[in-house]
Amino acid sequence: MSDRPADPVPRRFKEWDQRTQVPLLAAALLFLIGYAVRVLAPHDTQPWRDIALGLVATTWAVFVVDYGVRLRLSGLGRRFVRTHWLDTLVLLLPLLRPLRMVQLYTAVQKRRQEPRLSLYARVMSYAGLTAVLLGFSAALAVYHQEHGAPDASIRTFGDAVWWACATLTTVGYGDAVPVTPLGRLIAAVLMACGLALLGAVTGSFSSWLLQVFAREDERRPPGSG
Template structure:
């Protein structure tokens, strides 16, 4: 019964929390991209971010309540707890948008390449954009910062997530370095996903070619067998007596 209630809760909040994460993205990004934003709008964005925090907190506490083994739930959902408790991890609430990417992924057809393309493109774009926002927020105001604009932050995020790392832009603050560490791990994970998916596709393709070749061979053998049988029948008819 508890398991059924938990599943119903997860189904009910899946899209509302995804929408909340989208609202959080807008409210989080606007003041960062427009430092001269009117104070009233800044307050509005702040209210939206706190409202989304409240929704995520309610979701976490409800899921905790619906679990039988709550200690195990806490251990397995440390990231969710950290997102709720630690303000520095606010951008991680946007991971909920991966739900939307997963939905798009289900509509990408049965093609493995299509599913991988949707997932990787969506996840990479989201990670780069969020990391750029987070690092410019962390670096802005530091006199030694060399990531001064969102363009700089976007360039840094792209070179970091692809593990290129030119070194022309880098964070100097502690918060910025935490963002960099997370982005590096995300980049490695995305490369691993692409590599594994590509390897799977190649193996499937080779297996498909082999199966097609075997099928063609069986058809040829069957055709030759039919011809030999027909020749035997013809020879038998031509024999005298």
Template sequence: MSVRPASERLRSWEHLTEWPMAAAALLFLAAYAWEVLADLHGTRRLYAEVVMDVVWALFAVDYAARLYLAPERGRWFLHHLLDLAAVLLPVLRPLRLLRLIALVSVLHRGPGTALRGRITTYTAGSVLLLVLVSALAVLDTERKAPGASITTFEDACWWSLATVSTVGYGDLSPLTTTGRGIATVLMVAGVALIGVVTATLASWVVSLVTEENAEEEAATRAQVAALSAQVAALSAQVTALQEELVVSGRPPAPEPSRRS
């Protein structure tokens, strides 16, 4: 009985756990949002914490299994630091939902366009998710701090959007160390977002120009080919007429003299 290579076993595991882990991430996000928005206490808070702990355990088992199945564990570890962060940092666990976005087929006109579509989808999905999770996290951190300005979910969403867009009106700002750490992540994500959007737009414009040039070149080549065919046909007709004149014994018509 043949043993499957480690890379194939890893792909099989990832394919098997893709949707269950995405559902677990959604469950974690729902429990976390319920705990923060409802400001749970007592038994209901305990229920939410148990749900998040179970989801965390699922992420830990999945990460350990994929690390074990990886053919080159050191290289796999370095290329999956975000997955490690999703296990170690609870607030990042919902980012596992981004794996769902990879399943969406968009813009299938060609490999380049499909790649730009995936990049756009990843960027939009990750930013929206980051804004939502950051709003929940900063609200959970700030609303009980003395002198806090972020005390409602609406304020938290407004602050999160203003921060990730690098606008930063200054009307709302975190006071705690954790809140400022969240703000730092949001600002870095905003700068990265601008870079991705700019690069994607530039790539789209270049592809349009390239396609237009390719169409013009194709039209020019078609015109040249048509003219070449016409010239070849005329040459064949002239040759045939000359042969007919030679066969009939009539000399071909003299070429008109060129005046100097």
């Protein structure tokens, strides 16, 4: 059996990834705006709803083209779907695309020799940004599925935002719950993400506190206290 290390990422793949980060971020935000208008705008507000639908379709087509280019430049063939599962996931669930803001910010920080924020502060800021974008996207999706369903408790977008906040923070008051199958699937994904984000924030904050206390102990004169 060969012990040859895995092939490095092709140079053209890296170049494509660097050049498309900002355009794809813009496309992700446009997708989210278009979807929000499509979901929240009244049915009689034409042509805005049709424009929003066209914006959603166009930006999703951009995501499909980008995925195809990445698949070809990677040289991995079918393995690309498995090794780049996050790219596949956001192609199937475009509402997760705005989370590329976090990826872009990470790339910018890596280009600095001295990041402006400490590791713990960066983790907490990434988690906070992720929670806001994910919560807003989930609120839109759940409201889209739930507000017209029989016996639905989520009737307004405000109800959906309240539900998303309660779900992300793992509080779960139970006053607003999804009743449709797709709504419950979105809720399950959001609950899993909420637990992960909460763990990241609390773990980083605890580590930061321990680091602060350790520095205080080091500065304390020997034999004191």
